[in-house]
Amino acid sequence: MVVVSFPDPLLRDAVGEIPGVEAVMWDPRNGPATDDRIEVVVAPYLGAAKALGAVADLPHCRLVQLQSAGFDGVFEAVPERVAVANAAGVYDAPTAELAIGLTIASLRGIPEAVRSGDQARWVPLGQRTSLADRRVLIVGYGSVGTAIARRFNAFDVMITAVASRARAGDELVDTVHGIDELPALLPQHDVVVVIVPLNDSTHRLVDEDFLGAMPDGALLVNVARGPVADTDALVRHAGRLRIALDVTDPEPLPDGHPLWTATNVLITPHAGGNTTALLPRMAELLREQLTRVAAGDPPVHLVRPIVKT
CATH class of the missing domain: 3.40.50.720 (NAD(P)-binding Rossmann-like Domain)
Structure with missing residues (x-):
């Protein structure tokens, strides 16, 4: 027994x-x-x-x-x-759902619409970015990353996958790029989803150089761990970039922290798997x-x- x-x-x-x-x-x-x-x-x-x-x-x-x-x-x-x-495997589907949800909400202006609704005001959103035809980079291509790619695949996007080392592709991507290729890949993508494990090599992976390499108007989605990203760098690039976070550093994010009111930032309170x-x-x-x-x-x-x- x-x-x-x-x-x-x-x-x-x-x-x-x-x-x-x-x-x-x-x-x-x-x-x-x-x-x-x-x-x-x-x-x-x-x-x-x-x-x-x-x-x-x-x-x-x-x-x-x-x-x-x-x-x-x-x-x-x-x-x-x-x-x-x-x-x-337990969190593959729930985390993938949230990654898609954060992406669509940010691109289509759902947070802005909710704020207007809270004021009982009709405020047109104007022309928003469609997920269709976007170039999506998934950084961290394990089981959760694959689940995210599988769901993105239904939205007519072009998917690129990155893992710790380059390897052969699968039914979703032709090849899996190594993380050393990020500097060349980041400028070419409209949406970057981060779902790497937190360890010494990924701590503050999303830093000033990472964010600086992303093109104006691109969207960063972090559904990994808060310390994977440099919080100060996120604040600096908010507005130039769209940023959607399910995780933060520190966590919980303190009341009044600059990220809460930064331009084009959407935050959920580490809700990815709790469904x-x-x-x-x-x-x-x-x-x-x-x-x-x-x-x-x-x-x-x-x-x-x-x-x-």
Whole structure:
């Protein structure tokens, strides 16, 4: 019997009973665990990295299963002897939906229309930029980036994909460019969607040079992590560029921060994955993962492998 901790009863009930698994309740944000038998920790949805240091006190823990696709700060908190898996695939559709929504809203002037509506005023938007025929650059072509490209493909756009290294293309793009090609690619695109993981190589990837290379009137959409972009540089280029952000640095973005009132900036409060699709998709992933663990099979979606002794 594998002892698995769940951070909340809603998730535990959605997963249901799994043969060979004993479910216990523990949210590491609330303090140390009282059951030292725990072998698998399902991390809380929010604030996982800050809380998971408590895993070090669980002598039998061998796997932390995240409820996020990103894992920045987790390796520093979780002991090296414990493997870490992320929630790969769970956020593909919701994040892709938001990326498309932010793009269309920004290009078509939806924020301006809402502000006029709040004042009960009819203010024509004038001729706006269509998504059709735009050149779209997706920076970060993993599973979420591919999901974004698949949805953009329905809007008659021209898609270019960038990953950490160049590789062969797929059914959506002829080739995947390396991130070293960004300086040449950025001036050629009307919409740039950033969906890279946050690590040392992507911290402040979207900096003064990145934004400066984008043509006047182009749109930047960041659905990755806030620190991927230099906030001061975003403020400087707002107005010349359109900017749509689901993530910011710092986060939450403080009241009165210049980004809130910067020209042509649209901000949503890190809402990309938090939809009705989250709980059923997370439960499905956990059922698959815990069934494998209970059967003695290796976990999937590992971002830090099992340490062999």
